Amino acid sequence: MTNRTAHPIEKFAREAFAAGWALSGGPMTERVRTACETAVLIATEAADDPDVLKATIDLGKLEGMWALLFQRREEQQARHAAEVRALWRDLADRDDIAALVDRLRHQLGVFEARSPEQRRLRDDVLAAARAMLRALADRSGFTALRIALRNAIAAGRAEGVVNAVAIAAERAGRIGLDWNLAFKDAYQAMERLDDLWADAGSWLSRMIDGVADDLGRTLADGLEASLDRDALIDAAGELLTGDTEAVAFTVDWAMTTAADEGALALYRSEGVLQIDIISAGDGRVCSSCIDAEAGSPWHIGDQPRMPLHPACRCCYSADVSLAHFASWFL
Numbered sequence: 001m002t003n004r005t006a007h008p009i010e011k012f013a014r015e016a017f018a019a020g021w022a023l024s025g026g027p028m029t030e031r032v033r034t035a036c037e038t039a040v041l042i043a044t045e046a047a048d049d050p051d052v053l054k055a056t057i058d059l060g061k062l063e064g065m066w067a068l069l070f071q072r073r074e075e076q077q078a079r080h081a082a083e084v085r086a087l088w089r090d091l092a093d094r095d096d097i098a099a100l101v102d103r104l105r106h107q108l109g110v111f112e113a114r115s116p117e118q119r120r121l122r123d124d125v126l127a128a129a130r131a132m133l134r135a136l137a138d139r140s141g142f143t144a145l146r147i148a149l150r151n152a153i154a155a156g157r158a159e160g161v162v163n164a165v166a167i168a169a170e171r172a173g174r175i176g177l178d179w180n181l182a183f184k185d186a187y188q189a190m191e192r193l194d195d196l197w198a199d200a201g202s203w204l205s206r207m208i209d210g211v212a213d214d215l216g217r218t219l220a221d222g223l224e225a226s227l228d229r230d231a232l233i234d235a236a237g238e239l240l241t242g243d244t245e246a247v248a249f250t251v252d253w254a255m256t257t258a259a260d261e262g263a264l265a266l267y268r269s270e271g272v273l274q275i276d277i278i279s280a281g282d283g284r285v286c287s288s289c290i291d292a293e294a295g296s297p298w299h300i301g302d303q304p305r306m307p308l309h310p311a312c313r314c315c316y317s318a319d320v321s322l323a324h325f326a327s328w329f330l
């Protein structure tokens with residue numbers, strides 16, 4: 001416990017931050033709580049400044065907006081990843097996996113690989129896993145997967161547009177954005193975009209390769225550990241029915257990329273010339289993100305392509321005229 005007497009402005013600063021946060025409509029998160037403590041501290045140090053409480057309200061609004069933005073993205077990514085994962089579950093049945101395992105065991109003969117051989121074994125197993133998954137790609141299940149990915153990308157782009165408007169509104173001090181209404185509107189506009197299908201196709205390829213890597217690794221490990229046929233089939237089946245990281249990883253990456261593309265498309269259509277990059281400050285920020293932020297503002301077109309790495313949450317930020325988006329505000 002501290003013996004420090006509370007500065008008289010503390011209570012008011014806390015209320016001011018909370019009022020700003022409430023205006024944002026954002027969730028209460030650990031990050032918002034920490035930001036509140038920082039804002040209160042700043043307020044006590046600048047207690048003589050007549051605008052200090054107004055500035056504290058603004059900080060609350062800003063933190064609330066970011067909390068809402070990240071929460072919406074996380075929720076959407078989790079939902080779409082779950083849908084795509086469920087479709088994977090139906091793709092490969094036990095017969096497919098058994099056939100793959102039998103082919104591998106036949107190809108490799110008795111397994112007694114030593115180090116030089118081992119590398120080749122892993123390559124062979126990986127190639128076989130890829131071939132199996134690519135062969136499955138002809139089946140109808142992949143149509144459903146492609147549709148699910150296309151929808152995920154459309155949602156990502158729409159959210160990116162909404163986020164760009166939310167950030168611009170925050171920069172302009174405009175409150176009252178109806179995020180859900182804006183999302184619905186932006187998502188509908190995506191229906192006309194044909195390039196979403198091309199995007200979905202290339203993300204699906206990446207996903208197949210990612211799952212094939214996981215599957216190949218599981219099978220190679222199993223062969224090295226001299227698992228019998230049934231145990232190998234079980235291990236591969238378990239991976240394909242839900243344990244593979246590659247699916248959520250790829251959906252996450254695809255949707256973040258789509259969100260950044262959505263924001264960029266909006267900036268271009270609104271004639272924005274300069275954009276900033278804001279790092280997410282979430283422990284996943286790498287040095288290239290920090291450099292991208294430090295290099296701001298960027299002339300549009302010269303900025304680094306976000307996301308800079310998978311699971312990157314850093315964002316573009318720019319001033320945008322809100323005139324075209326008046327119907328999204330209450």
Ligand SMILES: [Zn+2]
Pocket residue numbers: 279280284285286289308309312313314
């Ligand atoms: Zn980043």
